[in-house]
Amino acid sequence: MRLQNQAAIVTGSARGIGRAIAGRLAGEGAHVLIADVDGEGACRAAAQLRHDGLTAQAVPVDVTDPIRVKAMVQAAFDNFGRLDILVNNAGVGLNRPFLKTTLEEFEFTVRVNLIGAFLCSQAAAVRMAEQGAGKIISVASISGQRGAQNRSAYGASKAAVIQLTKVMALELARYGIRVNAVAPGPVVTDMTDVTHSQAIRQTYQSRIPLRRYAQCDEIAAAVAFLASDDATFITGHTLNVDGGFVSSGLIFDLDDAAGAVE
Numbered sequence: 496m497r498l499q500n501q502a503a504i505v506t507g508s509a510r511g512i513g514r515a516i517a518g519r520l521a522g523e524g525a526h527v528l529i530a531d532v533d534g535e536g537a538c539r540a541a542a543q544l545r546h547d548g549l550t551a552q553a554v555p556v557d558v559t560d561p562i563r564v565k566a567m568v569q570a571a572f573d574n575f576g577r578l579d580i581l582v583n584n585a586g587v588g589l590n591r592p593f594l595k596t597t598l599e600e601f602e603f604t605v606r607v608n609l610i611g612a613f614l615c616s617q618a619a620a621v622r623m624a625e626q627g628a629g630k631i632i633s634v635a636s637i638s639g640q641r642g643a644q645n646r647s648a649y650g651a652s653k654a655a656v657i658q659l660t661k662v663m664a665l666e667l668a669r670y671g672i673r674v675n676a677v678a679p680g681p682v683v684t685d686m687t688d689v690t691h692s693q694a695i696r697q698t699y700q701s702r703i704p705l706r707r708y709a710q711c712d713e714i715a716a717a718v719a720f721l722a723s724d725d726a727t728f729i730t731g732h733t734l735n736v737d738g739g740f741v742s743s744g745l746i747f748d749l750d751d752a753a754g755a756v757e
């Protein structure tokens with residue numbers, strides 16, 4: 496139980512990766528605020544965690560709305576009396592060729608993925624600084640590190656989240672706040688169910704050394720590690736949870752590779 500009685504906000508946690516992160520943090524002893532634009536889904540997720548004997552409350556929030564974001568942070572204090580952990584997980588995906596990406600699509604993607612992380616982090620960090628301690632973890636993506644096809648808006652938003660993580664880590668260190676990011680490769684979720692065609696799946700699987708998509712729990716485990724005292728000297732870091740995708744170069748079939756050695 497590495498997070499006993501710590502208070503955490505997880506944005507976008509009504510479902511998918513965020514839901515798994517909320518469950519993992521609560522399972523490690525944290526009191527979790529499920530914050531999502533889908534207010535009913537947030538209530539259902541919190542009720543499920545409470546049913547499992549864990550501590551969770553729900554709050555509706557649009558992470559792009561500064562007033563609602565401040566109310567979300569206040570809700571953590573109202574419910575739990577403090578805020579130790581913020582996980583910026585809320586995000587939207589977009590697969591669109593660069594030449595067909597509209598201004599509205601680009602702005603919407605950046606607004607949710609980047610500006611949402613900025614607003615939540617700033618609102619949380621102000622209060623964490625008063626406490627003299629805190630942990631902020633953002634869910635970025637390998638698409639923020641590699642030039643993935645059809646990912647101009649999404650990739651740019653996630654690259655900016657990685658950069659924002661570095662600058663916040665530097666500026667917030669003096670307040671005892673550690674800031675890190677987790678960059679997943681493809682994960683089995685509702686988002687990839689909709690946005691990943693069969694062709695995209697096959698291509699990813701052929702280029703990931705571990706040859707599969709991640710499960711949500713594998714991303715949640717990395718977030719829990721960064722939030723815990725097992726990571727007290729880690730800040731400004733982006734932890735790839737990608738089955739080796741970003742590290743890999745040419746990948747041969749095993750038989751071909753054996754032939755190359757001979």
Ligand SMILES: NC(=O)c1ccc[n+]([C@@H]2O[C@H](COP(=O)([O-])OP(=O)(O)OC[C@H]3O[C@@H](n4cnc5c(N)ncnc54)[C@H](O)[C@@H]3O)[C@@H](O)[C@H]2O)c1
Pocket residue numbers: 506507508509510511512513530531532533556557558559583584585586587588607611634635636637678679680681682683684685686687
């Ligand atoms: N699924 C993947 O393969 C993958 C890979 C890399 C990174 N990511 C990132 O992980 C995060 C979660 O992805 P997911 O696959 O679980 O997505 P998802 O679509 O299944 O869930 C996203 C959640 O965020 C909420 N949300 C969306 N906009 C919001 C807003 N403005 N305010 C508050 N909540 C909002 C949704 O209601 C939903 O509950 C995202 O940041 C995504 O970019 C996902």
